[in-house]
Amino acid sequence: MENKKIFILVAIIWIVLIGGFVAVKEYTLKTGQEVLLKTTPVDPRDLFRGDYVVLRYDISNIPRKKVVVDGDFKTGDMMYVILDHSEKYAIPVRITKTVPINDLYIRGILKSSDRSSFNIEYGIESYFVPEGEGKQIERNAGRNLDVKVVIDKFGKAVIKVLIVNGQEIKFK
Amino acid sequence: MVNKEEIDQWLREGVVTQEQADKMIVDVQRARTEESSSKIIATISTIGAVLFGLGTILFVAANWDILSYVAKIVILTTVTFIIYFLGYFFQYRFRNLPQVGESLIFLSTLLFGATIFLIGQIYHVPAYNHYLLIIWLVGILPLVYITKSYNIAGLATLIFYVWIALFTYRAIDIFENTADFYRLPVMYLISGVLLFGVGALHYFLKGFNLVARAIRLSGVRVTLLSLFLLSLKFFSGTYNEFSFVSEIKEASDPFTLLIVIFSIIALILLYINLRFNPSRSKTNNIENTIGFILVAIGLVFFFIPFYGNVYTLMFNLVLTAISFVLIAIGYQREDLQVVNTGLFWFVALIIIRYFDFFWRLLPRSLFFLVGGLVILIGCIALELTKRKLRTKFQYSLRAEK
Numbered sequence: 355m356e357n358k359k360i361f362i363l364v365a366i367i368w369i370v371l372i373g374g375f376v377a378v379k380e381y382t383l384k385t386g387q388e389v390l391l392k393t394t395p396v397d398p399r400d401l402f403r404g405d406y407v408v409l410r411y412d413i414s415n416i417p418r419k420k421v422v423v424d425g426d427f428k429t430g431d432m433m434y435v436i437l438d439h440s441e442k443y444a445i446p447v448r449i450t451k452t453v454p455i456n457d458l459y460i461r462g463i464l465k466s467s468d469r470s471s472f473n474i475e476y477g478i479e480s481y482f483v484p485e486g487e488g489k490q491i492e493r494n495a496g497r498n499l500d501v502k503v504v505i506d507k508f509g510k511a512v513i514k515v516l517i518v519n520g521q522e523i524k525f526k
Numbered sequence: 527m528v529n530k531e532e533i534d535q536w537l538r539e540g541v542v543t544q545e546q547a548d549k550m551i552v553d554v555q556r557a558r559t560e561e562s563s564s565k566i567i568a569t570i571s572t573i574g575a576v577l578f579g580l581g582t583i584l585f586v587a588a589n590w591d592i593l594s595y596v597a598k599i600v601i602l603t604t605v606t607f608i609i610y611f612l613g614y615f616f617q618y619r620f621r622n623l624p625q626v627g628e629s630l631i632f633l634s635t636l637l638f639g640a641t642i643f644l645i646g647q648i649y650h651v652p653a654y655n656h657y658l659l660i661i662w663l664v665g666i667l668p669l670v671y672i673t674k675s676y677n678i679a680g681l682a683t684l685i686f687y688v689w690i691a692l693f694t695y696r697a698i699d700i701f702e703n704t705a706d707f708y709r710l711p712v713m714y715l716i717s718g719v720l721l722f723g724v725g726a727l728h729y730f731l732k733g734f735n736l737v738a739r740a741i742r743l744s745g746v747r748v749t750l751l752s753l754f755l756l757s758l759k760f761f762s763g764t765y766n767e768f769s770f771v772s773e774i775k776e777a778s779d780p781f782t783l784l785i786v787i788f789s790i791i792a793l794i795l796l797y798i799n800l801r802f803n804p805s806r807s808k809t810n811n812i813e814n815t816i817g818f819i820l821v822a823i824g825l826v827f828f829f830i831p832f833y834g835n836v837y838t839l840m841f842n843l844v845l846t847a848i849s850f851v852l853i854a855i856g857y858q859r860e861d862l863q864v865v866n867t868g869l870f871w872f873v874a875l876i877i878i879r880y881f882d883f884f885w886r887l888l889p890r891s892l893f894f895l896v897g898g899l900v901i902l903i904g905c906i907a908l909e910l911t912k913r914k915l916r917t918k919f920q921y922s923l924r925a926e927k
Contacts, residue, residue: 357618357672364668365607368638371665372603372645379649406647429705430696430778463696475696480652513650 382512386504387458389437389444390517393499406482407491409501409513413437413460414479416446417471425451427464433474434459434509443500453509461509478503478511491516491523528554571626572677575633578609583640595648602641610634617673632677635666639685656692659685670737679740683721687748690717694781705775711755713781715824716788718749719817723795726813729803743863746852749820750871753848756841757875762827763838777828785828789821796821809855816848845875862915869911873904 392412413435427433427449436448436457448454449472462474478501483491491499500517516523530551537547582605586598593601609630617627639662646658663685670679690713694706725741728734759765777785800814823844827837852868855861880900884893 357614360668360672361611361614361618364672365610367668368606368610368665371661372599372641375642375645375661376599379645379651406650428778429775430780477652477655478650481650482647 378510379512382506382510383504383514386506386510386512387439388502388504388514389439389458390442391501391503392443393501406480407488409479409481411476411478411501412443413446413474414476415471415473416449418469421446422448424449427451427467427472429464429466431464433462433464433472435462435474437505458505459509460505460511476511478513481513481516491518530554567625571629572632575609575629576636579633579636579640582637586644598644598648599641602637602644606634606637606641609637628673628675628677631669631673632675632681635669635678635681638662638665654692654695656689656696659689659692663689671734674734674737676736676740679737680744683741683744686721687714687717687744690714690784693784696780705777706781708761709777709781709785709828711752711761712824712828713785713788714748715752715756716785716792716821718745718747718752719820719824720788720792720795721745722749722813722817723792723799726799726803726810727795743867746864746867750845750848750852750867753820753841753845754871754874754878756827757838757845758878759835759838762841763835764833782828785825789825792821793818809858812851812855816851820844842875842879845871849875862912865915866912869908873908876904877901 394410394412394414416435421435431451434450434452434454435446436450436454436459437444438447439458444458448457450459453459460476462476465473465475467473481491481501498519502514502517502522503511504514505511528550533542533547533550533554536542537544542550582602586593586601613627613630613632613634615627616623616630642658642661642665643653646653646655651658663682666678666682666685669675670682691710694710694713722742722745725738725743725745728738728741756762776782796814796817800811803810803814823840831837849868849872853865853872856863856865856868877897880897884896888896
C-alpha cells in the first residue's frame with residue numbers, strides 16, 4: 355500500500371479512537387440510569403489539586419455489615435456494587451464478583467479493605483473545573499454537595515453534574 | 527566516512543599521496559559540516575514542533591472558561607490532523623523537508639495523546655486512568671511501522687512503561703496497599719526483557735534497524751534500572767530488621783496475571799530470537815540467554831519471597847555481571863551507547879555499595895573525602911575511556927545513522 359493511503363488509514367484509526375472514546379462516554383450518558391450520590395468530606399490536603407476536585411462518596415467506603423457480600427475480595431479486584439435507588443440517594447445493597455443481572459450496579463475496584471469495610475474506587479472521583487472555581491465546591495464537600503452520575507447497563511459510571519445546595523453547578 | 531587519523535595513517539603507509547590526502551580531508555570536513563547542519567535542522571525543527579504543540583495545549587488551557595467542550599475538542603483535533611498531514615507532505619509527498627516532516631509527525635503523536643487526555647478531562651476521567659494511555663499507544667503504534675522513526679518508537683516504549691505504572695496504581699492507595707507498588711521493580715525487570723525481545727524481533731524486518739535499536743535500548747535501560755533497584759535491601763532484602771519481601775501482602779491478581787503474561791511473551795520472543803535471529807552472532811546468543819535468566823530470577827523472586835538478604839546479594843551479582851557483559855558486547859560491536867549503559871550502571875552500583883559499606887565504618891569527613899575523590903577519579907577515567915572509544919567506534923556510530 356502506498357504511503358498516502360497508509361497515512362489516511364492511520365488518520366481514520368485516530369478518528370475512530372477519538373470518536374469511539376467520546377461515543378462510549380456519550381452512550382453511558384444517554385442510555386444510563388441517573389442516580390444521586392451523597393459525597394463525604396475529603397482530607398483537605400487531597401481535595402483540590404489544581405483544576406480538579408477529588409470526590410468521595412458514601413458508596414466509596416462500604417461497611418461490610420450494611421451489604422450482602424458474595425465472595426472474597428482482594429485489593430485490586432473488580433467489584434460489582436448493586437445499588438438501590440428507590441430513595442433520594444443511591445445506596446449499596448450487595449457486592450458481587452460476577453456481573454449482576456437485572457439490577458442496577460456500578461463497577462469499582464477494591465482500593466483497600468479491612469474487617470469492617472471496603473474502600474472502593476469507581477472512576478468518578480475526579481471532577482475537572484475551571485481554574486480557581488474549586489474552593490466553592492471544596493467548602494460544600496460532605497455537607498451540601500451531591501453528585502448526579504449516570505450508570506449504564508455495563509456498570510460504567512460518568513459524572514453528569516455536581517449539585518450544591520440543591521442547585522446544579524454548570525461550567526462551560 | 528573516514529577520519530583524519532585514518533587518512534594520516536594511509537599517507538604514512540603510502541596508500542595515498544599528499545595531494546589525495548588533502549583532497550580527502552577537505553571532503554570529509556565538508557561532509558561533516560553538512561551532517562552537523564542536518565542535525566541542527568532536525569533538532570531545531572523538533573524543538574519548534576514541540577513548542578507549537580505546547581502552545582496549542584496552553585491555548586486551550588488558558589481559554590478553558592471561554593471555549594465550549596466541543597470547541598476544545600475541535601481545536602485540538604484539527605491542529606493534530608493539520609500537523610500530521612503537513613508532516614506527511616514534507617516527509618513523503620514533496621520530500622523537500624524530510625526532517626521537519628518527521629518532527630511534525632512526531633508532534634502529531636504528542637497532540638493525539640493530548641486530545642485523548644482532554645476528552646478524558648471533559649468526561650471527568652481521572653488523569654491516572656491507564657486506559658487513556660492504551661488508546662494513545664494503539665493510535666501511534668502504526669506510525670512506528672510506517673515512519674520507522676526512532677522518536678516515535680521511543681515514545682511508544684515510554685507510554686508502555688508509564689502504562690505499567692498506572693495499571694499498577696489503578697485506584698490502589700500507595701500507602702494502604704504497597705503490595706503491587708513494592709513489586710514494581712520486578713514488573714519492570716520482566717517488561718524490560720520483554721521489550722528487549724520485541725525490539726530484537728524488529729531486526730527480522732528489513733529497514734527497521736532504528737526502531738529495533740530504540741526499543742531494545744529502552745528495554746536494556748529499564749532492565750538495568752530495575753536490577754539496580756532490586757540490588758537495594760529496601761526492595762529485595764531486610765532493611766532495618768524489616769523485610770518487605772516476606773512481610774508485605776501478596777500482589778493483586780491483575781498484577782500477578784500481568785507479570786505472568788509478560789513473562790510468557792518475553793520467553794517466547796527470546797526463544798524466537800535465539801533460534802531464528804538472522805545475525806546468529808555469539809552476542810545474540812548471550813543476550814537472549816541473559817534474558818531467559820532474568821525472567822527466571824524475576825519470577826522466582828516474585829513467587830518465592832523470603833526473609834534475608836540472599837536476593838539482594840543475587841541482584842547485586844547479576845547487575846555487576848550484566849554491566850560487564852554489556853561493556854564486553856559494546857566493545858565487540860563497537861557500540862558506544864551499549865558500553866556507556868554498562869559503565870553507568872556499574873559506576874552507580876559501586877557508588878551505592880560504597881555508601882553501604884563505609885557510611886558507618888569511616889569518620890564522616892574521611893567518608894566524603896575518599897568518596898568524592900573516588901567519584902572524581904572515576905569520572906575522569908570514564909571521560910578518557912569514552913573519548914578513546916568514541917574515536918575507535920566512529921565507523922559504527924556513523925553506520926547507526
